[in-house]
Amino acid sequence: xxxxxxxxxxxxxxxxxxxxxxxxxxxxxxxxxxxxxxxxxxxxxxxxxxxxxxxxxxxxxxxxxxxxxxxxxxxxxxxxxxxxxxxxxxxxxxxxxxxxxxxxxxxxxxxxxxxxxxxxxxxxxxxxxxxxxxxxxxxxxxxxxxxxxxxxxxxxxxxxxxxxxxxxxxxxxxxxxxxxxxxxxxxxxxxxxxxxxxxxxxxxxxxxxxxxxxxxxxxxxxxxxxxxxxxxxxxxxxxxxxxxxxxxxxxxxxxxxxxxxxxxxxxxxxxxxxxxxxxxxxxxxxxxxxxxxxxxxxxxxxxxxxxxxxxxxxxxxxxxxxxxxxxxxxxxxxxxxxxxxxxxxxxxxxxxxxxxxxxxxxxx
Numbered sequence: 472x473x474x475x476x477x478x479x480x481x482x483x484x485x486x487x488x489x490x491x492x493x494x495x496x497x498x499x500x501x502x503x504x505x506x507x508x509x510x511x512x513x514x515x516x517x518x519x520x521x522x523x524x525x526x527x528x529x530x531x532x533x534x535x536x537x538x539x540x541x542x543x544x545x546x547x548x549x550x551x552x553x554x555x556x557x558x559x560x561x562x563x564x565x566x567x568x569x570x571x572x573x574x575x576x577x578x579x580x581x582x583x584x585x586x587x588x589x590x591x592x593x594x595x596x597x598x599x600x601x602x603x604x605x606x607x608x609x610x611x612x613x614x615x616x617x618x619x620x621x622x623x624x625x626x627x628x629x630x631x632x633x634x635x636x637x638x639x640x641x642x643x644x645x646x647x648x649x650x651x652x653x654x655x656x657x658x659x660x661x662x663x664x665x666x667x668x669x670x671x672x673x674x675x676x677x678x679x680x681x682x683x684x685x686x687x688x689x690x691x692x693x694x695x696x697x698x699x700x701x702x703x704x705x706x707x708x709x710x711x712x713x714x715x716x717x718x719x720x721x722x723x724x725x726x727x728x729x730x731x732x733x734x735x736x737x738x739x740x741x742x743x744x745x746x747x748x749x750x751x752x753x754x755x756x757x758x759x760x761x762x763x764x765x766x767x768x769x770x771x772x773x774x775x776x777x778x779x780x781x782x783x784x785x786x787x788x789x790x791x792x793x794x795x796x797x798x799x800x801x802x803x804x805x806x807x808x809x810x811x812x813x814x815x816x817x818x819x820x821x822x823x824x825x826x827x828x829x830x831x832x833x834x835x
Contacts, residue, residue, distance in 0.1 A: 505541050506568065506746045508532060509561035511554065512546040513573035514671040514696045519716035521670070521696040522546065524731070525572045525595070528738035535739045536746065548576075549670070555579035562587040568745045570738070571595065573670070574639060580604060591750045593741050595734070596641055598821075600752050607737050610758030611641065612648035612820065613788050614730020615692065616795035617766055617781050618712045619652020621727045622690040623660060624777030625710050626653070631662045632683030634693040634700050636670040638834040642694050644823040648795040649692055649712075650830055656780070663688055664832035673699045684709055690727065701726060717767035728781075729767040736762065756821070760789045796820060801828040 510529050512522045529542055543566065548554050554576050561569050562583055567590055571580045574596040584592045584604040597606035622631050631653055635642040650662040663686055665679040672695075680691055680703035692712035693700030698721040704711035705723025713719070713729025737755065744750040757763040766785065769778050787793035796819075798809035803826045809815045824834065 505539055506536065506742065507564070507566040508540055508542045508568045508570075508742060509564075509566040510542065510544045510570040511548050511557055511561070511572060511576060512544065513549050513575065515546050516544075517697075519698055519713075519718055519721075521715045521732075522572065524715050524734055525570070528734035529570075531735035531739050532742045536742060539746065540742060549573065551575060551579050555582055558583040558592075559586070562590045567591060568593065568742060568750075570741075571597070574598075574637075574641065591741070591745050593737070600754050602752055605741075605752040605754070607734075607755040607757070608641065609732055609763045610756060611645040611694070611730060611764065612795050613758040614764045614766060615645040615649040615712075616652035616788070617785055618692060618728055618730055619649040619654075620656060620781045620784055621769060621773055621777060622649070622692075622710065622712065623653035623656025624774055624780070625727065625772075626657070626660065626690050628687045628689045629657055629659050629661065630686070630688045631660065631690040631692065632680070632686070632688030633662055633664045634676060634679045634683070634691070634695060635664065635666045636695050637668060638666050640821055640823040642666075643826070643834065644820055645694060647823065647827040647830065650827060651795055651800070652784075653690075654829060655784075656777075661829045661831055664826075664830060666834075667695060669695075671696045673697050676700055677703055680704060681707075713767065719767065719770075724772075725770075727770050727773065731765045731767055733763055733765055756817075758788075759785065760791075802826065803828055803830060 514522045516522050516526045532540055545557055548557050558579055569592050571594045577597050580592050580594050588603055592604040594606050596608055600606045633646045646664055653660040663683055667675045676695055676697055676699040680700045683691055684707050690710040691700050691704040694714050698718045701711040701713055701718045701721045705725045710725050710727050711722050712727050715732050717729050717731055719726040784793060794814050796815040798813040799811040800809040802808050
């Protein structure tokens with residue numbers, strides 16, 4: 472497996488030519504050839520977090536295919552112009568399967584995929600798929616709803632805080648579900664939100680966490696690529712909720728739970744299907760029932776009734792008898808978005824550009 476930094480990769484990729492693909496996806500399977508796979512990360516690989524979970528997906532490919540696969544990974548690629556160069560170089564270097572791991576990789580991947588029709592592209596958090604560009608995403612909101620139920624059982628101020636990277640649907644929806652889960656326990660719960668406009672900025676995240684705590688929030692949830700929110704909360708003796716990985720080691724005993732991500736099945740299935748020439752573009756949106764979203768162990772200090780309620784809600788979501796966005800759901804302006812007995816549609820959930828009632832903050 473080859474690992475390169477953003478600087479090292481761009482040094483040589485800027486000078487490389489962009490060869491156009493000439494074969495079809497159906498011709499990818501060659502039994503005696505090693506499958507070359509590329510993965511582009513939006514931030515550095517640390518011991519926990521968003522990028523760590525994607526790196527574990529890559530590790531799963533290596534474990535599954537052994538010496539039949541060669542993997543190249545590049546980290547810290549966020550800017551679209553950098554991403555386009557990286558994806559183009561990966562495709563022209565013989566990689567037959569390329570993963571993008573950030574919403575910001577979308578436009579660059581779409582451009583490069585058109586030029587390399589013989590390469591299979593997989594985009595996490597993508598919203599557009601083409602003949603050779605598939606998308607996959609997690610139902611984060613299922614995890615945040617359960618975390619919200621736990622928060623509702625420990626919060627004394629009835630105020631929770633949420634720190635998000637960017638105000639995009641994949642972040643706004645989970646923030647809304649976090650509050651709805653808490654309100655299922657205590658209808659008076661509110662949630663204050665701060666967006667960093669960055670996926671990886673520990674300094675900003677520390678400031679945001681301190682701000683929310685100073686406003687009386689006694690549970691902090693962060694959807695970023697660091698454990699900073701969990702660390703700050705623990706230092707201030709405030710409850711926290713982890714994201715992507717189990718972050719309990721950073722919580723000073725105050726880590727409630729984490730909604731973790733396991734992309735292994737997505738990565739391995741894509742690699743195997745490309746290797747056998749059976750890969751087809753698809754759009755996947757998976758959650759608790761598929762094992763893509765998982766909950767880390769609940770803090771032992773959560774009241775027994777609270778732990779029981781979280782586990783009951785989790786079983787109900789998996790069974791399909793509970794939906795986090797089942798009505799009645801109102802927005803901040805008190806407008807009914809989902810009537811009692813109804814549920815927000817998939818397009819509504821995947822296109823969230825509004826906050827539910829009880830959220831404190833703005834999207835813009």
